[in-house]
Amino acid sequence: MKSDRFETWLSADGRGLYCRPGGFHIDPSGAVERAIITHGHSDHARSGHDYVLATKETLGVMELRLGSAARRGTQALAYGETLKIGDVSVKLVPAGHVLGSAQVVIDYKGARAVISGDYKRASDPTCAPFELVPCDLFVTEATFALPVFRHGNAKDEIAKLLKSRSLFPERTHVVGAYGLGKSQRVIKLLRDAGYERPIYLHGALAGCCALYETFGVKLGELKPATDAKCNKLPGEIVLAPPSAISDRWSRRFADPLTAFASGWMRVRARGRQQGVELPLVISDHADWDELTAAIEEPGAAEIWVTHGREDALLYHIESTGRRGRALALIGREDEDQ
Numbered sequence: 286m287k288s289d290r291f292e293t294w295l296s297a298d299g300r301g302l303y304c305r306p307g308g309f310h311i312d313p314s315g316a317v318e319r320a321i322i323t324h325g326h327s328d329h330a331r332s333g334h335d336y337v338l339a340t341k342e343t344l345g346v347m348e349l350r351l352g353s354a355a356r357r358g359t360q361a362l363a364y365g366e367t368l369k370i371g372d373v374s375v376k377l378v379p380a381g382h383v384l385g386s387a388q389v390v391i392d393y394k395g396a397r398a399v400i401s402g403d404y405k406r407a408s409d410p411t412c413a414p415f416e417l418v419p420c421d422l423f424v425t426e427a428t429f430a431l432p433v434f435r436h437g438n439a440k441d442e443i444a445k446l447l448k449s450r451s452l453f454p455e456r457t458h459v460v461g462a463y464g465l466g467k468s469q470r471v472i473k474l475l476r477d478a479g480y481e482r483p484i485y486l487h488g489a490l491a492g493c494c495a496l497y498e499t500f501g502v503k504l505g506e507l508k509p510a511t512d513a514k515c516n517k518l519p520g521e522i523v524l525a526p527p528s529a530i531s532d533r534w535s536r537r538f539a540d541p542l543t544a545f546a547s548g549w550m551r552v553r554a555r556g557r558q559q560g561v562e563l564p565l566v567i568s569d570h571a572d573w574d575e576l577t578a579a580i581e582e583p584g585a586a587e588i589w590v591t592h593g594r595e596d597a598l599l600y601h602i603e604s605t606g607r608r609g610r611a612l613a614l615i616g617r618e619d620e621d622q
């Protein structure tokens with residue numbers, strides 16, 4: 286196989302990955318004519334494109350967060366449905382990252398590239414599970430690409446939260462959770478663990494929770510955390526964006542105990558720095574074991590790495606006899622940061 290086989294039709298330009306024969310970008314960092322968007326996080330879904338193709342859930346998130354998903358038109362593609370664009374065929378398959386998140390499968394002249402977007406393989410009751418697609422080129426993220434990152438089971442972390450609540454029944458547990466994906470996953474995991482009390486939300490989280498509900502993800506009773514009665518909510522669980530947990534906002538509650546649900550909580554110092562009393566290691570990104578499995582299992586001879594901690598992953602890729610390449614796409618960062 287020629288080593289530049291993919292570079293002739295799929296390449297990184299100033300705005301991200303571009304498929305030349307299809308005439309579209311994938312998750313571009315600036316406005317383009319045609320974009321395929323893998324999921325609704327702000328480092329992937331930006332405004333100003335003329336035409337956007339995505340799952341209907343991702344289009345819904347873009348409408349909610351950006352006002353409109355595209356200036357001239359949108360097209361929803363269901364998981365598994367194939368779209369022909371000239372000589373290229375495009376398919377979206379679940380990435381297991383957040384509601385509607387998709388890997389983009391591109392077939393062109395007998396070769397197949399899979400662009401994962403952000404993904405995880407751990408179970409998540411709020412979105413369709415990651416689907417393994419055999420391919421020749423796999424494009425991966427590398428947010429947690431160091432062997433130290435092993436996320437463990439999110440259910441165990443939820444058990445810690447519930448245990449803390451029973452140990453400190455007078456305190457309000459204020460849980461920092463990113464608005465799209467993480468907060469709904471935390472809520473759903475709490476429900477699955479048998480927690481039936483209302484869960485209180487910072488205003489910034491309400492929109493995404495309501496959107497999940499419209500797509501059939503049942504989250505139980507949710508209430509605004511702040512109301513005219515200035516209820517201090519002792520013993521209750523409050524969810525807020527990470528930026529609000531150590532802020533004046535959370536001081537209104539009863540002796541608030543701050544928790545933070547993030548893959549970064551594996552690094553203890555990070556939690557302490559942010560004043561987090563109860564770190565919860567819950568991540569929507571692949572950890573080291575999931576990344577290495579995702580690299581080996583599709584059978585791809587070539588792996589490109591979009592963003593994150595590339596060095597260790599590239600070393601690992603080369604050690605398995607595959608060709609690795611760092612794309613170092615600009616404008617990408619983890620949503621928890």
Ligand SMILES: [Zn+2]
Nearest residue numbers: 326382403620
């Ligand atoms: Zn993401």
Ligand SMILES: [Zn+2]
Nearest residue numbers: 328403618619
């Ligand atoms: Zn991302």
